[in-house]
Amino acid sequence: MEPLGVAVLGTGSVSGEHIKAFRDNPHTEVRAILSRDRARAEARAAQYNLANCRPYTDLEQLLRQEDVSIVSICTPHALHVEQGVCCAAAGRHLVVEKPVALDLPGLRRLTDAVERAGVRSVVSFVLRWNPLFETIRAMLAQGLAGSLFYAEVDYLHGIGRDYTGHAWITTREGGGSSLLSAGCHAVDGLRWFAGQEAVEVFAYSNTSRGNPAGYQYHPNTVTLVKFANGLMGKVASSIECQMPYLFNILLAGDRGTIRNNQVFSRQWPGQTGWATVPTILPDSGAVEHHPFQAQMDHLVDCIRSGRESHCNLADAARTHEICLAADRSAETGQPVKLPLEG
Numbered sequence: 001m002e003p004l005g006v007a008v009l010g011t012g013s014v015s016g017e018h019i020k021a022f023r024d025n026p027h028t029e030v031r032a033i034l035s036r037d038r039a040r041a042e043a044r045a046a047q048y049n050l051a052n053c054r055p056y057t058d059l060e061q062l063l064r065q066e067d068v069s070i071v072s073i074c075t076p077h078a079l080h081v082e083q084g085v086c087c088a089a090a091g092r093h094l095v096v097e098k099p100v101a102l103d104l105p106g107l108r109r110l111t112d113a114v115e116r117a118g119v120r121s122v123v124s125f126v127l128r129w130n131p132l133f134e135t136i137r138a139m140l141a142q143g144l145a146g147s148l149f150y151a152e153v154d155y156l157h158g159i160g161r162d163y164t165g166h167a168w169i170t171t172r173e174g175g176g177s178s179l180l181s182a183g184c185h186a187v188d189g190l191r192w193f194a195g196q197e198a199v200e201v202f203a204y205s206n207t208s209r210g211n212p213a214g215y216q217y218h219p220n221t222v223t224l225v226k227f228a229n230g231l232m233g234k235v236a237s238s239i240e241c242q243m244p245y246l247f248n249i250l251l252a253g254d255r256g257t258i259r260n261n262q263v264f265s266r267q268w269p270g271q272t273g274w275a276t277v278p279t280i281l282p283d284s285g286a287v288e289h290h291p292f293q294a295q296m297d298h299l300v301d302c303i304r305s306g307r308e309s310h311c312n313l314a315d316a317a318r319t320h321e322i323c324l325a326a327d328r329s330a331e332t333g334q335p336v337k338l339p340l341e342g
């Protein structure tokens with residue numbers, strides 16, 4: 001079978017991981033890179049030894065290349081909706097980096113465009129393929145925690161002045177909010193472990209007095225989420241914290257508790273303390289550490305077998321709605337019901 005052609009939009013920090021993952025998948029070939037600067041796209045192709053890759057500076061022109069069937073969107077947040085709508089309308093399958101949109105109208109436009117076009121999509125909630133995430137989902141399915149009543153997932157990652165996207169991510173129009181920019185990984189983890197949908201959200205947000213990274217919006221948010229069956233969730237998100245990267249998971253149920261890679265379960269009658277599972281933790285903000293290969297392999301499998309991804313735009317939109325609701329709650333001081341109207 002002829003390999004599926006891939007185009008990657010953007011030449012920044014995450015684009016290299018997308019390129020490597022598609023280069024190394026046996027069923028895909030990276031055939032186009034979009035940059036504002038043609039020389040930068042050429043240099044990227046050379047860096048990753050892409051023999052059949054053309055540089056572009058214009059998306060419409062790129063979309064005329066017929067042997068490209070997947071587009072990976074690795075540009076700043078604010079470009080994702082416009083680029084995604086164009087690519088979906090041109091019949092391309094999509095990888096969309098998170099956040100896929102910065103407001104509700106944008107989220108609806110992109111989700112509708114993908115649904116209308118009938119293309120496959122995967123949103124880069126890449127931690128769904130992290131080995132600890134996979135282990136926890138298996139433990140939950142085996143009933144080790146029983147029925148969850150409290151779930152906590154936190155994203156504490158100081159994204160400072162050394163980040164390649166500092167100039168745009170710190171602005172309100174470019175970054176959106178703490179949750180949209182990055183804490184959405186924790187919100188998505190909460191949903192993924194809860195296995196059900198949120199019905200109400202309440203949040204507070206602030207900025208530290210020093211604001212060392214110069215954020216124009218509150219880089220810290222704490223969000224409470226009520227789920228349909230009464231499960232209570234909490235997500236702390238800080239993108240200005242001064243500490244090593246920390247992704248925290250605590251899932252408490254009526255038969256046991258999971259705390260990151262530790263578990264205590266009443267299913268194991270003789271257990272007297274936490275059992276530790278050796279695995280790969282989501283303990284780094286470095287893009288090289290994230291399981292992009294597994295994410296892209298999953299998308300390619302979905303396309304080849306005609307399946308929908310569990311992390312497609314329609315599903316990821318639910319995670320985004322929680323983030324948007326939390327931001328609205330932090331602004332108004334009122335709880336916000338889900339799903340959002342509009």
Ligand SMILES: NC(=O)c1ccc[n+]([C@@H]2O[C@H](COP(=O)([O-])OP(=O)(O)OC[C@H]3O[C@@H](n4cnc5c(N)ncnc54)[C@H](OP(=O)(O)O)[C@@H]3O)[C@@H](O)[C@H]2O)c1
Nearest residue numbers: 010011012013014035036074075076077097098124164165
């Ligand atoms: N899933 C994850 O874990 C993960 C990890 C990291 C990043 N991300 C997401 O991926 C997206 C890109 O992040 P990144 O870290 O790769 O950002 P970045 O290093 O700033 O790269 C963004 C690239 O987009 C292109 N671009 C086009 N228009 C631009 C503009 N007006 N201003 C700046 N750049 C522009 C640039 O390439 P040219 O200069 O060649 O045009 C730039 O290199 C973000 O939405 C981010 O949230 C996700």
